Amino acid sequence: MLWFFNQAFRWRPVSRSAKVEDLPVDSNLPGLDIFVCTIDPEKEPTIDVMETIISAIAMDYPANKLAVYLSDDGGCPVTLYGIKEASEFAKVWVPFCNKYGIKSRTPRVFFSSMGKEEQFIRTHEFRAEQEEIKAKYKEMQNNIEKFGSEPQNIGIVNDRPARIEFRVSGILSNGPYVLVVDCDMFCNDPSSAKQAMCFFLDPQTSNYISFVQFPQMFYNLSKKDIYDNQSRSAFKTMWQGMDGLRGPGLAGSGNYLNRSSLLFGGPNQKDDYLLDALNYFGKSTMFIESLKTIRGHKTTKKNIPRDEILREAQVTDPWFAVFAFLYVATQIQHLIEVLSGGGSVTMWWNEQRIWILKSVTSIFAIIEAMKKGLGLKKKKISLSNKALDKESVKKYEQGRFNFQGAALYMSPMFVLLIVNIVCFFGGLWRVLKVKDYVEMFGQLFLLSYIIVLSYPIVEAIVTMKSN
Numbered sequence: 074m075l076w077f078f079n080q081a082f083r084w085r086p087v088s089r090s091a092k093v094e095d096l097p098v099d100s101n102l103p104g105l106d107i108f109v110c111t112i113d114p115e116k117e118p119t120i121d122v123m124e125t126i127i128s129a130i131a132m133d134y135p136a137n138k139l140a141v142y143l144s145d146d147g148g149c150p151v152t153l154y155g156i157k158e159a160s161e162f163a164k165v166w167v168p169f170c171n172k173y174g175i176k177s178r179t180p181r182v183f184f185s186s187m188g189k190e191e192q193f194i195r196t197h198e199f200r201a202e203q204e205e206i207k208a209k210y211k212e213m214q215n216n217i218e219k220f221g222s223e224p225q226n227i228g229i230v231n232d233r234p235a236r237i238e239f240r241v242s243g244i245l246s247n248g249p250y251v252l253v254v255d256c257d258m259f260c261n262d263p264s265s266a267k268q269a270m271c272f273f274l275d276p277q278t279s280n281y282i283s284f285v286q287f288p289q290m291f292y293n294l295s296k297k298d299i300y301d302n303q304s305r306s307a308f309k310t311m312w313q314g315m316d317g318l319r320g321p322g323l324a325g326s327g328n329y330l331n332r333s334s335l336l337f338g339g340p341n342q343k344d345d346y347l348l349d350a351l352n353y354f355g356k357s358t359m360f361i362e363s364l365k366t367i368r369g370h371k372t373t374k375k376n377i378p379r380d381e382i383l384r385e386a387q388v389t390d391p392w393f394a395v396f397a398f399l400y401v402a403t404q405i406q407h408l409i410e411v412l413s414g415g416g417s418v419t420m421w422w423n424e425q426r427i428w429i430l431k432s433v434t435s436i437f438a439i440i441e442a443m444k445k446g447l448g449l450k451k452k453k454i455s456l457s458n459k460a461l462d463k464e465s466v467k468k469y470e471q472g473r474f475n476f477q478g479a480a481l482y483m484s485p486m487f488v489l490l491i492v493n494i495v496c497f498f499g500g501l502w503r504v505l506k507v508k509d510y511v512e513m514f515g516q517l518f519l520l521s522y523i524i525v526l527s528y529p530i531v532e533a534i535v536t537m538k539s540n
């Protein structure tokens with residue numbers, strides 16, 4: 074069944090690329106508001122949040138058309154202090170990036186080994202300026218760190234999520250397009266905003282595109298990537314597959330959105346909401362005025378031939394009737410997808426392992442969704458920790474699985490695995506006794522495949538190395 078439904082992703086994958094040179098001149102580009110939100114400086118260190126803010130400010134987009142908002146749901150003094158420091162630093166950082174055409178516009182990336190290629194064939198003047206900026210960068214970091222070391226500056230004043238960026242920005246800058254990023258993300262290509270505009274401003278795609286989703290990637294992946302964190306299958310196979318069907322889903326962040334679609338539905342939605350605006354959007358007359366501006370907004374569209382900005386690829390997969398053939402073919406198909414994208418056999422193996430883990434542990438998501446559907450669950454957002462735990466990072470880099478803290482989530486996996494192991498030995502015993510090799514071959518093969526795939530969990534159970 075799973076195989077069957079998954080084929081939909083392969084029917085008509087679409088891979089898109091944009092030609093920013095064909096966009097209208099900067100003065101004709103529409104406004105863009107970037108939203109970043111944070112809540113807890115202990116889980117989301119302010120220094121890191123400011124990297125995200127600086128990379129957003131440094132986007133290759135006309136300054137008078139770009140507004141960056143940071144919402145602090147925790148209302149912490151250190152966040153306010155941090156953004157003042159970051160905006161001061163941005164005053165030197167952005168001109169530097171523009172002057173030298175820097176691509177890695179997140180200072181942490183530029184000053185790390187990831188930014189090495191930016192250093193090639195550079196003048197003395199560049200090096201001198203770079204040193205000056207590095208000193209200012211360090212100063213900003215030290216100041217924020219010092220301020221954040223005082224307990225009264227990192228306390229959460231208000232832990233009720235406000236998420237008011239959308240309304241506030243509607244009154245202040247009201248950009249017809251918005252970008253949403255988490256506070257631990259940064260953009261690795263400053264032209265991404267312009268690339269997104271290619272889709273919004275193209276007369277053909279603008280009729281049906283409400284958002285442009287960029288793939289999310291981790292920058293500190295280890296070579297072994299045992300947890301399949303690079304999410305190749307999500308952003309290559311699934312998102313491109315959905316794009317060719319009825320369009321991909323939102324990935325939560327990393328998406329440029331048409332503000333009008335967010336407010337009123339699709340780009341062609343009628344004005345019903347505006348007719349009863351007070352009811353839908355509250356009593357702020359200023360905000361309602363801002364909605365009218367957005368509704369009436371006409372972007373300067375340039376007639377770009379569609380083929381020039383979008384490239385599409387179509388693949389049709391054959392239908393396999395025999396189960397064994399289906400199984401082998403699926404594995405080969407998966408392997409080819411991984412290898413053709415520059416991946417390795419280890420990556421293919423890790424993807425299979427994590428796929429099983431995710432499939433089995435998704436039982437918890439199903440329970441959560443059911444509770445929510447039945448109204449048994451209060452709305453609560455649990456925040457993921459972004460502060461690096463050195464011990465866990467070390468384990469990850471060494472390619473060692475870390476099950477600490479995951480005991481509950483792993484329990485269905487443990488149970489299934491133990492059932493598998495028992496069945497495997499039961500099957501072996503039957504083969505030796507009854508000698509029905511042909512009948513048992515398929516079952517024993519599948520059982521051993523799952524056991525080998527789950528080796529790290531078997532090891533954890535046997536040695537009880539982790540909690």
Ligand SMILES: O=c1ccn([C@@H]2O[C@H](COP(=O)(O)OP(=O)(O)O[C@H]3O[C@H](CO)[C@@H](O)[C@H](O)[C@H]3O)[C@@H](O)[C@H]2O)c(=O)[nH]1
Pocket residue numbers: 109110111112113117144146234254255256257289324325326327454455456457458
């Ligand atoms: O009450 C809250 C809770 C969260 N956040 C912010 O929301 C963002 C996302 O929260 P996080 O815990 O980081 O979510 P993750 O589970 O790590 O990320 C997943 O969920 C996000 C929200 O849907 C998506 O944007 C990501 O792509 C996806 O990886 C962060 O910037 C948080 O600071 C708030 O501002 N207020």
